[in-house]
Amino acid sequence: MRTSEEVVVRLGAGSGRVISVVTVGRREGIVLVAIVVAALVWSGIGARSTGTWAMEVVWVVVGLPLVLLARRRLRFPLSRLVCWLLVAHALVLCYGGRHTYALTPLGEWFQDMFGTQRNNYDRFAHVVQGFVPAVLVRELLLRLTPLRRGGMTFFLTVTVCLTVSVGFELVEWGAALALGAGAEDFLGTQGDVWDTQWDMFLCLCGAVAAQLLLGRVHDRQLEPR
Numbered sequence: 001m002r003t004s005e006e007v008v009v010r011l012g013a014g015s016g017r018v019i020s021v022v023t024v025g026r027r028e029g030i031v032l033v034a035i036v037v038a039a040l041v042w043s044g045i046g047a048r049s050t051g052t053w054a055m056e057v058v059w060v061v062v063g064l065p066l067v068l069l070a071r072r073r074l075r076f077p078l079s080r081l082v083c084w085l086l087v088a089h090a091l092v093l094c095y096g097g098r099h100t101y102a103l104t105p106l107g108e109w110f111q112d113m114f115g116t117q118r119n120n121y122d123r124f125a126h127v128v129q130g131f132v133p134a135v136l137v138r139e140l141l142l143r144l145t146p147l148r149r150g151g152m153t154f155f156l157t158v159t160v161c162l163t164v165s166v167g168f169e170l171v172e173w174g175a176a177l178a179l180g181a182g183a184e185d186f187l188g189t190q191g192d193v194w195d196t197q198w199d200m201f202l203c204l205c206g207a208v209a210a211q212l213l214l215g216r217v218h219d220r221q222l223e224p225r
Contacts, residue, residue: 004080022221023077036064036090043098056097060090079221082136089132092125126199130161130206158207165203169196
């Protein structure tokens with residue numbers, strides 16, 4: 001069974017840079033799409049709050065077609081590592097959307113096990129919010145711009161992830177203003193006045209950790225030629 005394939009990409013007109021991208025094969029891609037679709041259906045059927053579920057998984061609903069469009073129509077398949085990370089992120093979002101972040105069974109188990117004062121699943125989700133997009137952003141910078149691996153790419157990747165995190169916090173602020181108490185499930189603050197700051201800080205931690213832990217693996221899937 002063929003699980004991966006190589007795509008040769010020429011970077012930028014006149015740049016002279018060429019890389020080979022290790023991406024998922026057709027069968028593996030079908031499996032990944034099936035996992036995401038199944039997770040969406042599962043989370044929607046048993047959702048505690050339909051409105052909250054819709055707001056949490058909308059990024060999956062929008063993101064999946066964009067990834068497929070980039071692969072098939074724009075001839076821009078993402079690396080295998082990024083594809084698997086995006087699927088993992090989709091599962092995190094679907095699980096949180098099904099239960100609401102403040103009431104996830106996994107978070108409650110962790111709360112009982114370690115005696116924490118709140119359900120910390122949303123904290124984990126915000127680490128993932130930085131971790132997964134960091135590898136995606138890094139790949140886009142390396143494949144679509146003249147940037148090379150190094151400090152500037154690392155810095156810009158973190159900056160983009162933090163900017164996205166701030167954008168999410170502004171969306172939550174807008175939801176709070178529009179829905180009032182009805183936005184509590186979506187916000188998931190659980191009475192923590194520093195929740196916004198924690199969200200952005202954990203996104204920062206995730207973005208830094210992803211590049212430190214996966215940078216070399218990612219580089220091997222984006223080999224220059």
